[in-house]
Amino acid sequence: MRTKIIATIGPASNSRQKLSELIEAGVRIFRLNFSHGDATMFEGLIALIRELETEYETPITILQDLSGPKMRIGQLSEDSYTLKKHDRLVLGPSGSEHVRQLPFIPFDVPEIMETLEIGDKIVLADGVLPFRVTEKLDLGAFEIECRNDGFLTSRKGLALPGKPINLPAMTEKDQKDLRDGLRLGVDACALSFVQTAADIEVARKIILESGKNIPIIAKLERQNSVTNLEAILEVTDIIMVARGDLGVECPLPQLPAMQKRIIEACNRAGKPVIVATQMLLSMVNNPVPTRAETTDVANAVLDGTDCLMLSEETAMGNYPVQTVKYMTNIAQEAEKYYFEQERDMTPSKGQATPDFLAYSACLMAEKVEAKALVCHSNSGTSARLLSARRPNQLVHALTPNENVRRALNFSWGVVSDPIDKSIEAHLQRAETFVETSPEFHAGDRVVITAGQPKPGGQARGTNLVKIYHK
Structure with missing residues (x-):
């Protein structure tokens, strides 16, 4: 999968x-x-x-x-409030319970209370209970009107749909x-x-x-x-x-x-x-x-x-x-x-060279009916770019870094594999992996991507795409 x-x-x-x-x-x-x-x-x-x-x-x-x-209301004075549409309540900080003789909802987040305006929509109980702000009261409290029937209990989440939250x-x-x-x-x-x-x-x-x-x-x-x-x-x-x-x-x-x-x-x-x-x-x-x-x-x-x-x-x-x-x-x-389904793997105009290298590798794998894609990737970037093209083949990512292997668990179709660190050249590491892995059999085609440096130089990222026959 x-x-x-x-x-x-x-x-x-x-x-x-x-x-x-x-x-x-x-x-x-x-x-x-x-x-x-x-x-x-x-x-x-x-x-x-x-x-x-x-x-x-x-x-x-x-x-x-x-x-x-996470914005939550406080402890209600009762186990729950049974509410009907058009019921009115007070929403306010602790200490404003008596500004009006209505059921009180404590909410001690001043950064939010300071932004409330008449007409704002407030949603409680994970979206089940919507309210509308109807009046500004003393001590930083507001009167709110219930827009649905429902039950409200303590510590429920509060949301302000569509309103920027300065937190x-x-x-x-x-x-x-x-x-x-x-x-x-x-x-x-x-x-x-x-x-x-x-x-x-x-x-x-x-x-x-x-x-x-x-x-x-x-x-x-x-x-x-x-x-x-x-x-x-x-x-x-x-x-x-x-x-x-x-x-x-x-x-x-x-x-x-x-x-x-x-x-x-x-x-x-x-x-x-x-x-x-x-x-x-x-x-x-x-x-x-x-x-x-x-x-x-x-x-x-x-x-x-x-x-x-x-x-x-x-x-x-x-x-x-x-x-x-x-x-x-x-x-x-x-x-x-x-x-x-017919899928377009082509990178959009303006994307960088690595995106087109990944696209080329996936296109090549599709055309030659490769068994898999194998990439050597120190950072995991090459494997993620191949994954983003959504190839038919699995992507075997070879990396010397265990943290990168764990990070690649988030990428679609990527299987991370350890490498033989005694081999220095990245391309040779990939070819050795194909030769020794039981995943591949004689005659299988595999598309390899790796960083192949100039003689005497150091690898500077993926610059090679190769069809390899086992």
Whole structure:
């Protein structure tokens, strides 16, 4: 299977047995959700994953997902409020409970309260309960009107669809969590509620100061992030279409087309993209998915996603391994159809020479019906560019760097392999790999890309594409 699966680890999957079963089912990326803990909670789990990585002799990627500035209401005075359409409530900071004799919703985020205006739309309870701001009150509070029937409980998320939020993507907790995660050896980090390219630079600085170089995933959860997608793509390594909060921020009917446009932009830029949230949510409690979920997963694959992410399904569901197996089968069937379609792999005008080298290699592999593409890639860039062209063949990426091998787990159709470091020339390393790998048989054609220096010189990146016959 070319599409990669990310599994979130939680109580349902944090044992050695379940992690082993998930690896055997095809998972190569494990997500640790720092919204529900800190480094001390995950230290033992990271050590266990590293043990299994050695046991299975395959690179396993540990993804640290930072919580970000999630906006939540406080503790309600009752267990829940039963609300009817047109009911009025007060939203305000602690201490403003008595400005009006109405049910009170505490919300202590002054940066947000200061931006509220009459007529603004507020959404609570993950999009279920929309409100409209009707009046500004004393002590920084506002009267709001409910627009639907529903129930409201404490600590629910709050969103302001379409309104810019003046909060940095990285909180103080996130910065500490990232430093702690880097110390423990995470392989990638995901930033929540990214809005601009500047949000990425804050994380990048922390990573470099720690002496590390791991990929950053920008989670698109706000309208601003979609508007600023091209600028964010310039500085981030990977994009996540985080459909939960994005579906609250944006009108739901727009979400499918928005997903397609984001994936298309990532494919064009040669950056891996992840589709997340409620992929197979019914399998938290059921051993089989719904037909709608099956179609949703398949459509994400057909759209061109690199990775599919499971959240509650593997973190707290009753069928974590079965869920991964179902997702694998759905993706494999979708990939068969994907290859039946006519696809244009040509780079767009203005793209750089490496993009055209990757295109040439994929075109050559298609024309000679090659068994695979093999690339020598110190940084992983060559493998990602080949992946972005979506060739029929698997891409075997040879790299001396274990961190690069783990990062390549995010790229569609890429299998990373270790190399014989005793061989100096990159091309010879690739040819030796083909000759010694049981994946290839006598007579197989393989297209190789590598950096071939001038005699006596040093390799300066990929500059060679070769058809190799075993």
